[in-house]
Amino acid sequence: MRFGFTEEQQRFRADVRQALRSPAVRAAAAEATCADGVEPDQRPLYRLLGKLGLLAVHWPAEYGGAGRPLTDAAIVAEELVRAGVPDTLHVNTIQIIGQFLLMAGSDEQKRRHLPALARGERFGSVLYTEPDAGSDLGALRTVAEPDGDGYRITGTKVFSLKSRFVDLGLCAARTSPGAGKYQGISLFLVDMDAPGVTVSVIASANDEQFHRVDLDAVPVSGDDLLGPRDQGWPLLNEALAIERTGLDYHLKAEHWLEAALEALVDRDPDAAHEAHLERIGRWEGALVADHALAWEVLTGLAADRVDPVAAAVAKYHSSELAQTIAAWAVDIPGPGQRARRTRAAVTLDSAHREAPGLTLSAGTSEVMLQIMATAFDSIGQEKR
Amino acid sequence: MDLTPDPLLVRLREAVRTSLAGVPVRPEVHGAPVTDGARGPARAVLDELEAADFERSVAAGGLDLGLTAGVLVSEELGRAACGNAYRGDALAADVGGPAGAAAAGFEALPVGGGVTAAPRPGGWALTGTVTVDDAAAATLLVVTRTGDGPVLVAVPAGAPGVRVEPGCWPPAVRFEGTPVTAADVVAPLDDSPAGPLARARLRQAAYLLGIADGAHQVAVRYAGVRRQFDTRLRDLPAVAFPLARAMVSLRATRAAVYRGAWLIDCGPGVGPGLGSGPGSGQDEDGTAPLVALAMAAETAREVVRSSMQSCGVRAMTTELGLHRYFRLAAAESVRYGEPAALWRLVGAARLDRARHAARRPVPAGRGEPA
Numbered sequence: 001m002r003f004g005f006t007e008e009q010q011r012f013r014a015d016v017r018q019a020l021r022s023p024a025v026r027a028a029a030a031e032a033t034c035a036d037g038v039e040p041d042q043r044p045l046y047r048l049l050g051k052l053g054l055l056a057v058h059w060p061a062e063y064g065g066a067g068r069p070l071t072d073a074a075i076v077a078e079e080l081v082r083a084g085v086p087d088t089l090h091v092n093t094i095q096i097i098g099q100f101l102l103m104a105g106s107d108e109q110k111r112r113h114l115p116a117l118a119r120g121e122r123f124g125s126v127l128y129t130e131p132d133a134g135s136d137l138g139a140l141r142t143v144a145e146p147d148g149d150g151y152r153i154t155g156t157k158v159f160s161l162k163s164r165f166v167d168l169g170l171c172a173a174r175t176s177p178g179a180g181k182y183q184g185i186s187l188f189l190v191d192m193d194a195p196g197v198t199v200s201v202i203a204s205a206n207d208e209q210f211h212r213v214d215l216d217a218v219p220v221s222g223d224d225l226l227g228p229r230d231q232g233w234p235l236l237n238e239a240l241a242i243e244r245t246g247l248d249y250h251l252k253a254e255h256w257l258e259a260a261l262e263a264l265v266d267r268d269p270d271a272a273h274e275a276h277l278e279r280i281g282r283w284e285g286a287l288v289a290d291h292a293l294a295w296e297v298l299t300g301l302a303a304d305r306v307d308p309v310a311a312a313v314a315k316y317h318s319s320e321l322a323q324t325i326a327a328w329a330v331d332i333p334g335p336g337q338r339a340r341r342t343r344a345a346v347t348l349d350s351a352h353r354e355a356p357g358l359t360l361s362a363g364t365s366e367v368m369l370q371i372m373a374t375a376f377d378s379i380g381q382e383k384r
Numbered sequence: 385m386d387l388t389p390d391p392l393l394v395r396l397r398e399a400v401r402t403s404l405a406g407v408p409v410r411p412e413v414h415g416a417p418v419t420d421g422a423r424g425p426a427r428a429v430l431d432e433l434e435a436a437d438f439e440r441s442v443a444a445g446g447l448d449l450g451l452t453a454g455v456l457v458s459e460e461l462g463r464a465a466c467g468n469a470y471r472g473d474a475l476a477a478d479v480g481g482p483a484g485a486a487a488a489g490f491e492a493l494p495v496g497g498g499v500t501a502a503p504r505p506g507g508w509a510l511t512g513t514v515t516v517d518d519a520a521a522a523t524l525l526v527v528t529r530t531g532d533g534p535v536l537v538a539v540p541a542g543a544p545g546v547r548v549e550p551g552c553w554p555p556a557v558r559f560e561g562t563p564v565t566a567a568d569v570v571a572p573l574d575d576s577p578a579g580p581l582a583r584a585r586l587r588q589a590a591y592l593l594g595i596a597d598g599a600h601q602v603a604v605r606y607a608g609v610r611r612q613f614d615t616r617l618r619d620l621p622a623v624a625f626p627l628a629r630a631m632v633s634l635r636a637t638r639a640a641v642y643r644g645a646w647l648i649d650c651g652p653g654v655g656p657g658l659g660s661g662p663g664s665g666q667d668e669d670g671t672a673p674l675v676a677l678a679m680a681a682e683t684a685r686e687v688v689r690s691s692m693q694s695c696g697v698r699a700m701t702t703e704l705g706l707h708r709y710f711r712l713a714a715a716e717s718v719r720y721g722e723p724a725a726l727w728r729l730v731g732a733a734r735l736d737r738a739r740h741a742a743r744r745p746v747p748a749g750r751g752e753p754a
Contacts (some may be wrong), residue, residue: 004650272732273735277731279727280734281726284730285679288640288643289636292387298385299386299387310635369628370628372631373628376624
């Protein structure tokens with residue numbers, strides 16, 4: 001086991017950090033920061049990052065990447081967040097849609113979509129959740145009916161993020177209704193500008209808004225089917241495990257603790273803040289462990305090992321931690337700091353409103369616990 | 385990072401675990417649940433495995449497997465609900481003391497009463513009552529504070545004013561004006577990142593982790609066969625979810641413990657390579673052992689408690705053996721200091737870093753004005 005990074009990884013991290021210090025990136029990141037329910041268009045920032053080659057470093061060169069290891073992509077993800085880059089577009093476009101395409105896409109699909117995603121010219125989002133199918137994705141009702149060589153998709157997807165800014169939707173739909181709860185589901189790449197796609201905003205307490213996507217007989221070609229027909233469920237499960245490294249939640253937790261400490265120090269620089277020390281120590285310890293849990297998953301993925309239990313542990317721990325820190329930290333900025341709208345005060349107010357979603361998105365905490373509980377039958381057989 | 389388990393350590397763990405499975409357990413539910421120190425039944429197993437060589441350097445005839453190996457042994461001792469026959473010798477080896485010594489008074493760190501050292505001609509007089517590992521040890525390695533801060537003092541068990549009280553558990557030792565000299569001071573117990581205190585804390589953290597893990601595995605197995613309401617206990621969310629949360633705590637604690645050991649094994653200068661932006665300095669300050677110990681202490685208490693609940697009243701009897709973990713968790717979780725006090729030290733160090741960062745020019749970062 002190695003809990004640190006290699007010299008090569010450290011050099012790479014330093015290079016990434018240096019690139020992100022450019023005035024252009026700093027200005028674009030500031031422009032792209034959400035606040036008070038206003039969600040700016042973050043695509044200009046991402047186009048800049050795409051030109052710098054920082055969006056998909058682990059993808060093969062032929063698909064717009066730099067052919068670096070997956071662990072280098074995680075290093076980039078860490079540095080992007082630490083440089084103030086809002087992460088949702090990166091998580092959705094690169095880490096979920098891109099990874100899904102790499103995992104299950106045909107060569108033609110990879111060539112068609114990945115380079116533009118890597119350059120920050122096109123963006124993607126998932127279309128899984130429905131009004132009556134959230135954690136229970138097996139209850140989804142959207143259907144894809146055969147139409148010539150392709151299909152027509154009809155249904156309603158809700159609570160997706162960034163949908164009004166993206167070009168590509170990864171949509172789960174039933175291709176064989178009646179085949180069973182988890183059978184007969186397929187995955188499609190949907191052009192969000194296609195006729196029949198209507199995107200509307202669902203206002204949220206969070207600074208990032210949710211969207212409702214109505215699909216009215218939206219035409220997709222046979223080439224837009226991702227993976228084998230009717231075999232979407234196992235693909236979804238594998239992709240969800242890949243999505244649950246916990247790193248994105250960990251970075252939020254880290255960011256929010258920093259903001260809380262910034263507020264404390266700003267409020268009274270020389271005070272010992274005795275009343276908070278025990279709690280701060282606990283958060284620090286939990287963050288240290290959290291980082292290792294996320295990297296345990298990443299280490300496995302880099303070696304082509306998908307461990308759904310380790311992923312569930314990492315997702316649960318990181319999202320619960322971030323949420324708990326946000327709940328504690330919202331009271332840290334004093335009235336004067338809130339009145340002055342200091343950076344930390346604004347960050348922590350936003351964090352408090354974002355936090356409830358962390359233990360819901362990408363699988364609720366209860367689903368994570370269920371995944372772990374199911375693994376008890378093999379407990380004691382794990383290697384350490 | 386590469387958190388793939390080391391194959392050598394996997395094999396070592398298997399060997400230790402297999403050997404410890406043969407250690408007989410005490411059948412009674414009252415009295416001491418285990419025997420620590422050189423007389424404990426686990427000691428023979430460790431001697432058979434030559435565990436004392438795991439951490440010892442090659443130059444000293446050992447295998448030089450690092451603190452990680454000692455942490456592994458400690459974890460397996462806890463997991464088997466065995467007394468700890470390892471920590472005393474390991475501490476003694478770290479400070480150049482004799483094997484077979486017992487550690488006393490670690491609960492007084494980082495704050496607290498413990499044994500006071502009143503200056504007297506030629507040294508100090510020790511007074512106070514503290515917990516000791518092994519009531520029968522010939523030499524006691526006692527934590528106290530001199531003008532130079534916390535130190536470890538070697539005291540013969542037969543020295544004047546020393547009285548070991550084996551009637552309670554864990555056993556206690558009383559000092560009443562026991563004279564010691566500067567020559568008896570064997571090591572400082574400061575917070576140096578790889579010093580004897582840091583190493584001892586990590587071994588204790590691992591022992592606590594093992595206690596929690598052992599109890600959890602008993603509970604998971606039992607809840608997998610015990611049926612209520614026409615189903616396995618483990619299939620009831622009210623039972624399964626606390627066990628799953630315990631799994632999260634265990635994995636997080638394991639990460640903190642083995643990371644702490646790895647940092648020490650890699651030596652000074654490894655910290656910046658950990659790469660966490662704001663946390664890049666977090667390892668130089670030596671808080672990793674504190675984090676591991678505080679987390680493991682709280683995990684042990686909470687996981688054992690919830691494991692008891694999962695198993696119902698049988699957990700309090702000899703039927704499952706969980707009562708041993710329960711009593712061990714209570715005694716061992718404060719033996720090396722109150723978790724709250726440890727967390728305060730970690731919090732103070734973290735706040736200091738934030739204070740330091742606030743004085744520096746702000747680097748490229750989140751949410752800065754354009």
